[in-house]
Amino acid sequence: MNKALVVKAVSVSMAGVFLVIVGLAGYVAVTNSRLEKRPAAPTEALVFREGKLHPVTEAMSKAANSLGGVSAPNFAALDLAGRNCSLASLTKDKPAVLYFIEVQCPCCKGAKPYIDRIKNYYGDVCNVVGVIDAKPSMAKLWVQAVAPQFAVIPDPDMKIVRAFKAQRGVYTTLIAPGGKIVKAYPGYSQDMLQDITTKIASLAGVALRPMPLAPAPKKMTSGCIFPGTKLPGDEL
Numbered sequence: 001m002n003k004a005l006v007v008k009a010v011s012v013s014m015a016g017v018f019l020v021i022v023g024l025a026g027y028v029a030v031t032n033s034r035l036e037k038r039p040a041a042p043t044e045a046l047v048f049r050e051g052k053l054h055p056v057t058e059a060m061s062k063a064a065n066s067l068g069g070v071s072a073p074n075f076a077a078l079d080l081a082g083r084n085c086s087l088a089s090l091t092k093d094k095p096a097v098l099y100f101i102e103v104q105c106p107c108c109k110g111a112k113p114y115i116d117r118i119k120n121y122y123g124d125v126c127n128v129v130g131v132i133d134a135k136p137s138m139a140k141l142w143v144q145a146v147a148p149q150f151a152v153i154p155d156p157d158m159k160i161v162r163a164f165k166a167q168r169g170v171y172t173t174l175i176a177p178g179g180k181i182v183k184a185y186p187g188y189s190q191d192m193l194q195d196i197t198t199k200i201a202s203l204a205g206v207a208l209r210p211m212p213l214a215p216a217p218k219k220m221t222s223g224c225i226f227p228g229t230k231l232p233g234d235e236l
Helices: 003-037 058-065 106-122 136-146 159-163 190-204
Strands: 096-101 127-132 151-154 172-175 181-185
Touching: 058 181, 096 106, 106 127, 106 136, 106 190, 136 151, 172 190, 181 190
Parallel strands: 096 127, 127 151
Antiparallel strands: 096 172, 172 181
16 A cells, blocks of 8 residues: 555544544533533431520410310321321320420420320320421431430421410420310420329329429420411510
């Protein structure tokens, strides 16, 4: 073969390789650029607020006490395990305790061990359920972070929270078999825990099961306010 033709063929071949390399480099650059501009997948995170004392005011106590003796608002919901937690199912033949949770409230996390104790001491004769103002995904994060021993109902629209007039996290409502509110507590303390467990034992027809109360606060303490709450005593 003519030497000139060989050189020309090699030159054409090298030019082709060069074009291929340039093309690949451009493709990689464009692809990387698109990847860099693609928004990151959204992630959810649960961040608790800094701890702050929320003493129960006279107005809060008065508002909560006014609920005693009235019929509990009807509701039907599923807990995080998919179980039916309607008012009718919870109070069919047992008293029920509803523990209201504001999802970012450190006080709700702090009071949780005492609700666990109520569950552990009286769970066979009383249904104990948490109601949290969060969608299921955030409610699951709360459960993962706090590890409650009671069932939790997501209440993202706060329909149950509002129906029971819970102003803040840590509010706790005791309901008798059949659906009448025995007492609503605007916070927790050692006296409150003694009172609610005494009432649970009476409603269930069992002997009082002495439960450790320390180190619960001696003075009634509440939790963070639920968003949009406009009830007496919500000024704190």
